[in-house]
Amino acid sequence: MTIAIGFEGSANKLGVGIIRHENGKVDVLSNVRDTYITPPGEGFLPRDTAQHHRDCVLKVLKKALSDANLTPKEIDVICFTKGPGMGAPLTSTAIVARTLSLLWEKPLVGVNHCVGHIEMGREVTGATNPVVLYVSGGNTQVIAYSQNRYRIFGETLDIAIGNCLDRFARILNLSNDPSPGYNIEQYAKKGKQFIPLPYAVKGMDVSFSGILSHIEQIAKERLPTGEITPYDLCFSLQETLFAMLVEITERAMAHVESSEVLIVGGVGCNVRLQEMMEQMAAQRDATVCATDERFCIDNGIMIAHAGLLAYHDGFRTPLEESTCTQRFRTDEVYVSWRD
C-alpha cells in the first residue's frame, strides 16, 4: 500500500489531494482546492496568482490531511506539478513540496500536468485506451497512447480553447465565479440565433486567436444595436469551437481505430461539448468518457495519482532537479506503467 500527496498550482487553481494505491485499488482520500477568482473583466496574472497560492496552500494542505484523516508520517510520496503552466505559481507550489520532502524525509516526484489529467481521467472513467481530448485554459491537445508515450495528434496552433473562452467572457464582463467558462455555458443556453464565425481547423490542428478577434469585433459592432445578444454570441462561439474539437477528435479516432473518447481538462466540464462529442461518437459506435468537476478542473489528486504510477516503477525526482518548467510537452514523459 502506498499513499501519495499531490500539489497542483500551474494556473489559478491551488489543489492538494491525497490518494492511496493498494493491490491495484485506487482510493481518493481527499481532494481540496482553492481557486483564485479575479473580478469580472480581468484575467489572472502570474504574480498575483503565485501570491494567492502561497497564501492558501498551507490551509489547503491541512484540510487535505484532516479530510483524509492522516498524519505526515503516513504519507509515502510527495508529488508536485513540474509543468507546464505559469512560472511563479508553479514554483511557489513546488517550493512547498520540496520543503515538506526534506522536513518529512519523503521522496519527491515531479509530474507533467497533462499526464495527470489523462491518468486521472482513465482511472475515474475506466476508459482503457481512449483517444484523449485535453481541453483547458492553458492546453488544447488531441492525444493517443502509443509505445509508452502520450502522443500529440493535434493541438492548438495558438491559444488554448479555454483561453479563448475566458478572454471572450472578459469582453462580455461575465463573472469569473466559479469560472468564466461555466458562465459562458449558462449564457449559451439562452442563445436564440446562430452567428456564423470563422471555422479554423487546419488538418489535425486548430486555431482560436482569429476567431477570438472576429467575435470581439462582432460584439463591439452588433451588441450595442441590440440585433444580437450576448447569449447569441456565447451560443455561437461554443457551437463553432466545439465542432472544431469534435472534428479533430473524430479524425484521430478514425486513424487510430479507437472507439473511446476521454475528455479531460477544465473545458471538459462543459455539458454541450460532451453532448456534441456523444453525437459524433454514436455515429461511430464509440463511447465518450468524461469526469465531473472534481477531476476535470485542475486538482491535486491527479498529480498524486500520476506521480504514484511513476513512483511504483522507480521514478524519483532528485531535489536538485525539482525545478518547474512552463513548457513541458505531454510526449516528453516516458509512460513506463503502461505497455
Place this chain on the structure above:
Amino acid sequence: MPALLRKIEIPFPTNRLATIAQRVLNVDKELKTDQVKRSLSVNDDKLEALFECTTARMMRVSVNSFLEMLTMVTRTMDECDTLNA
C-alpha cells in the same frame, strides 16, 4: 560586472532548518544570470544570501522574489515540521 552587493542573513532555530531552506531555495536558478548572481550558504544556524546585481532595480526585484519564496519555506516549516514536535 556586478555593481551592487547585498548580503542578507536569516537566522533559523537550528542548523537543520537553515540547511533545508538553503537546499530548497537553491534549486531555482536566477533567470537573468547576466544581471543577477545569487549564492546561498549556511553558517551554523544562519542562512546567508549574497546578491550581486548590475542595477538597483534588479537588486530590488531579485531580493523581493527571494524573500517571497523564503517566507513560503519558513511558513511551511512553522506549520508542518513534525519531526521536532
